[in-house]
Amino acid sequence: MDTLTINNAEIKVNEEGYFTDPSQWSEDIAIEMAKKENIDLTDKHFEVLNFLRSKHAEEVPLSIRKVGKSGVVNIKEFYALFPGGPLKISSKIAGIPKPVSCV
Amino acid sequence: MKKLLILGAGTAGTMMLNKLDKRIDKEEWDITIIDKDNTHYYQPGFLFIPFGIYQPSDVVKTRKEFFPKGTNFIMDEVEEINAADKEVILKSGKELSYDLLVIATGTKPVPSETEGLDGPLWYKDIFDFYTFEGATLLAKKLRDWKGGKLVINLAETIIKCPVAPLEFAFLADAYFTEKGIRDKVDIQYVTPLSGAFTKPIATKMLSQLMEEKNIHVVPDFYIEHVDNENKKIVSYDGLEVDFDLLVSIPTNMGSEMVENSNMSDEDDLNFIPTNKHTLQHKEHENIFVIGDATNLPTSKAGSVAHFEGEILIENILDFMNNKPLSANFDGHANCFIETGFGKAALIDFNYTTEPLPGQFPIPILGPMGLLKETRINHMGKLAFKWVYWHMLLTGKSLPVSTNMSMSGKKAPKKEENKEKEEPQQEEVLL
Structure with a gap:
């Protein structure tokens, strides 16, 4: 396990940089995390991040399709907010583990 | 008399019918x-049809021949479950009441979920192979195909038999090699996953195999639409892949009946929220769900339905006897991966243990190599057809433990234990 220092807080992350303890997350930390991905967080970004965090807390497995059906954003908007791998990048910024798809 | 209804007479439903018929009190319950x-x-056989390894007649039988004598079989479609009133409404308008319901309505490919997939090129240059129709039409197409860009694309991450698209790629490589036109075929495997497969150790082994067979993997590609005019698939972030022949694994969805009954999960894929250990419906205690119809985080596959069946029969009997549900499903799945040229690999895993290398103990044919290409695994794959018709569907126990066993598996060493462990010979995958 590694640690990441953001705003003087020691964040526990795994080898790929995902939080191992989602309770360490805060909006300020998210802003710093997003900068590393070259993303300036807007309110829309935070709506998505909060959706992901609430689903993770309910132990609901996440997928791009599920975010697209969330009513928060559609899939195209999701890609536009977090270009590249939207679910992976947004999960990292949301301070939740990397979503795993089932076999 | 109390009434038990089973919705769906596919692999899971037929198997449960046979198990229940042997075990329940027929003075009290009517099925x-x-x-x-x-x-x-025989759905695992669809994979072999496009390559002429199986003929269509190899995979078709009647449902009735696998039912116990005297089974009440209603041929009709289920329109809706009205769980509050404990009744099922059929397309014909007939209403059936139940005391206990088993849902085994499976999953099916829905090409219309992707724009342009079932457009003008559908069944001309675009095919699926998870249906009888798709597999047989694709066999005809491949027979005369002279080569070009073959693109295999998964529309979604949750699909039935997640290894079948890989097997299709491996078998296509072998098929065109044997035909002498492999140099004229460019095979691309375009997937929304980050690699060839979902779990890290198996992905490593399978990626290596893809590379050896010159199959190009395009990861993180989430299809938005098919451009029929220019013959390309386009992702949500604008990436494009050209094809001459597209073999698609369309979005998989559960039965429309699930949607009509307001029982769908949040992705709108019509899979039913189910307790992953007891197989009980999350909201209704007198409804149980088995096989591809569930939203369980494990493979949608016949082997999983079998292991679930061993658990579900015990829990249904507990329920009938007003006892707490005693059996726990661990997510066990066991899949052969056909790799072409008469060889196959095998994976065995559950909710918490990813597919690992090693040996899988099995009587008579046994031990089989895990995550290794062997001829015995290929024979196991072919023998499975007999096992399916004669043992699995009829609800017999198989010589494989219901819960996954670590016996023979080689777990990756944990870093902190590295020093304590004795040096072991490196297991070479493949």
Whole structure:
């Protein structure tokens, strides 16, 4: 396990940089995390991040399709907010583990 | 008399019917099974049809021949479950009441979920192979195909038999090699996953195999639409892949009946929220769900339905006897991966243990190599057809433990234990 220092807080992350303890997350930390991905967080970004965090807390497995059906954003908007791998990048910024798809 | 209804007479429903018929008190319970027609397909065989390894006749039987004598079979479609009133409404308008319901309505590919997929090129240059129709039409197409860009694309991450698209790629490589036109075929495997497969150790082994067979993997590609005019698939972030022949694994969805009954999960894929250990419906205690119809985080596959069946029969008997549900499903799945040229690999895993290398103990044919290409695994894959018709569907126990066993598996060493462990010979995958 590694640690990441953001705003003087020691964040526990795994080898790929995902939080191992989602309770360490805060909006300020998210802003710093997003900068590393070259993303300036807007309110829309935070709506998505909060959706992901609430689903993770309910132990609901996440997928791009599920975010697209969330009513928060559609899939195209999701890609536009977090270009590249939207679910992976947004999960990292949301301070939740990397979503795993089932076999 | 109390009424037990089984919705769906596919692999899971037929198997449960046979198990229940042997175990329940027939003085007290009356069983009825419902399906829309009387055709039972051996679905694992669809993979072999495009390459002429199986003929269509190898995979078709009637549903009835696997039912116990005297089974009440209603041929009709289920329109809706009204769980509050404990009744099922059929397309014909007939209403059936139940005391206990088993849902085994499976999953099916829905090409219309992706724009342009079932457009003008559907069944001309675009095919699926998870249906009888798609597999047989693709066989005809491949027979005369002279080569070009073959693109295999998964529309979604949750699909039935997640290894079948890989097997299709491996078998295509072998098929065109044997035909002498492999140099004229460019095979691309375009997937929304980050690699060839979902779990890290198996992905490593399978990626290596893809590379050896010159199959190009395009990861993180989430299809938005098919451009029929220019013959390309386009992702949500604008990436494009050209094809001459597209073999698609369309979005998989559960039965429309699930949606009509307001029982769908949050992705709108019509899979039913189910307790992953007891197989009980999350909201209704007298409804149980088995096989591809569930939203369980494990493979949608016949082997999983079998292991679930061993658990579900115990829990249904507990429920009938007003006892707490005693059996726990661990997510066990066991899949052969056909790799072409008469070889196959094998994976065995559950909710918490990813597919690992090692040996899988099995009587008579046994031990089989895990995550290794062997001829015995290929023979196991072919022998499975007999096992399916004669043992699995009829609800017999198989010589494989219901819960996954670590016996023979080689777990990756944990870093902190590295020093304490004795040096072991490196297991070479493949």
